[in-house]
Amino acid sequence: MHEITLMSVAERIQGRPKICSDCGICSSSYRPMLPQVCMFVENRAEQIERKLHGRNRNDGDELLFGIYRSRHVIRMAKPNLDAQWSGVVTSLGAxxxxxxxxxxxxxxxxxxxxxxxPLPVLARTPEEVRASARNKPCLSPNLDLLDQVRESGVKRLAFIGTSCQVHALRAIEDHLGLEKLYVIGIPCTDNVAYPDLLRFLQIASKSPDTIVHHEFMQDFRVWMRHEDGHIEKINYVDLDVSALGGELAIFPAACLSCFDYQNSLADITVGYLSAPLPPPERWQWTMVRTKAGEELFELIRPFLEVGTLSERGNRQVGVSEYVRMLKRPRKRPPFPIRKLIAWMQRNRGPRGMEFARSVIEMKLLRNLQYVRDAHGRLERRIVPDYVYRALATYGAVYEEEFGRTLTP
Ligand SMILES: Cc1cc2nc3c(=O)[nH]c(=O)nc-3n(C[C@H](O)[C@H](O)[C@H](O)COP(=O)(O)OP(=O)(O)OC[C@H]3O[C@@H](n4cnc5c(N)ncnc54)[C@H](O)[C@@H]3O)c2cc1C
Incomplete structure (x- = not known):
């Protein structure tokens, strides 16, 4: 497992379907079930949603965030300073x-x-779970451990992971012989293989080797914390993605074909996208999705401080402009213009819930277009229906730019 996660994406997915996030199913003994469980072979999110919730997504926010019973702004009253944010996820597991x-x-x-x-582990003690705090923001074959689960006779399991992993886990759940399964989801987008993360950090930081923690913050900057505690920040707009060969050269086909940023099939999702700034306050946000998710929220509630959800701005003009840029990508503007763009994004850009909606819509649009350009024949199998409903507002501008309808 150590070796797998250090490999390049091409090495890792050799002999697998072209679109693969290395969730771990294919390296486990459950590989024969791949056609029934892999979201990049056939996306079964809406079928699984009906099983979990008895219905599919309602119009409005659910189209972007998935079905939820409640959502909250939260943080650990005593934050774990080694965690990615305040440590809600690992505290819950522990x-x-x-x-x-x-x-x-x-x-x-x-x-x-x-x-x-990343090194997936089957943790048996609270200390082991706490020691796994912080993101290892690379493809991680977590479901490979289902073999260890079976062999060690574990019947009550909690799983922490990303949406591609959770899709496969939900699809295979009934075959695992578990008495209880809790699924704690983290949102995830634009994940990379480990060697590509190192390439990214080279262009983002003056001292890539000493970064211990980094995050794409809601203030349109990447924050990178170094071993000595100092924080380096770079505006999104200043990242020179072309030096990496562009998005297609760094992000795996799987992440560009993913339509579940918010991990909608988990029992509870814990992220930061809609949480209030500033980042050092470590506010997170959560969506409680199922009855098991309510149990998890009640379990952690005594250890939480609760904040308020907020929003500012209107995303739709900016997202419409993004559709135009998808069709006609622009060159990286010169420094003074980038400085102005960064200032505008920070001071006039959408905030809170509206920021989250804008980011999710842009990823859905980019990924829909990627699938159409690179894997057109797969569109009907791997793009769930809710994507077209979620993006309907941009149908006219899409048609104007691409000369075809947004719907298939
Ligand atoms: C690749 C990646 C991209 C993300 N993108 C977003 C985003 O765009 N928006 C957003 O709101 N949130 C995103 N998150 C989630 C967010 O950064 C935090 O992980 C989450 O809010 C939990 O914070 P915490 O302090 O409660 O976590 P902690 O208590 O620090 O626990 C972190 C947990 O993440 C798990 N983990 C770490 N790396 C991986 C991995 N590679 N695969 C699977 N599980 C892993 C660990 O096992 C641990 O349980 C992303 C996470 C990852 C790994």
């Missing part, structure tokens, strides 16, 4: 073990000697 509600938690440590290379 609590499940402490209270005897599960026997094991699938979570992701770092490969020894690295800060960011």
């Amino acid at each position: 609590l499940l073990l402490e209270r005897g509600m599960v026997e094991a938690v699938i979570t992701t440590m770092a490969v020894p000697g690295t800060h960011h290379a």
Whole structure:
């Protein structure tokens, strides 16, 4: 497993379907079930939604965020300073073990000697779960551990992971013989293979080797914390993605074909996208999705401070402009213009819920176009219907630019 996560994406997915996020199913003994469980072979999100919730998404926010029973702005009253944000996710995993509600938690440590290379583990103690705090923002074969789950006789399991992993886990759930499964989802977009993360950090930072933590913040900047504690920040608009060969050269086909940024099939999703700034306050946000998600929220609630959801601005003009840029990509503007754009984004751009909506819509649009350009024949199988409903507002501008309808 150590070796797998250090490989390039091309090495990792050799012999697999072209679109693969290396979720771990294919390296486990469950590989024969690939056609039934992989979201890049056939996206079954709407079928799984009906099983979990008895319905599909309603119009409005659910189209972007997935079905939820409640949503909250939260942070740990005593934050874990080593966590990605305040440590809600690992605290929840640790609590499940402490209270005897599960026997094991699938979570992701770092490969020894690295800060960011993921190493999935079947944690049996609260300490092990806490030690897995912080993102290792690279493709991680977490479902490979389902073999260990079966072999060790674990019947009550918690799983922490990304949406491609959760799609496969939900699709295979009934075959695992588990008595209880809690799914704690983290939102995820534009993940990369480990060597590509190192390439990205080279262009983003003056000292890439000392970065211990980084995040694409809601203030339109990447914040990078170094070993000595200092924080380096770079505007999104200043990132020279062309030096990496463009988005297609760094992001795996799978992440460009993903339509579930918000991990909608989890019991509870814990992210930061809609949380209020500034980042050092470590506010997070959560969507409680299922009855099991309500149990998880009640479990962690005594340890939380609760804030308020907010929003500012109107995303639709900016997102319409993004559709035009998808069709006619522009060159990176000169420094003074970039400075102005960064200022405008920070001071006039959408905030809170509206920021989250804008980011999700842009990713849906970009990925729909990627699938059409690169894997057109797969569109009907791997793009769920809710995507077209979610993007209907941009139908006219899409048609004007691309000369075809947004719907298939
Ligand atoms: C690649 C990636 C992209 C993300 N993008 C977004 C985003 O765009 N918007 C957003 O709101 N949130 C995003 N998140 C989630 C967010 O950054 C935090 O992980 C989340 O809010 C939990 O914070 P925490 O302090 O509660 O987590 P912690 O308590 O620090 O726990 C982090 C958990 O993440 C798990 N983990 C770490 N790396 C991986 C991995 N590669 N695969 C699977 N699980 C992993 C660990 O096992 C651990 O359980 C992303 C996470 C990852 C890994």
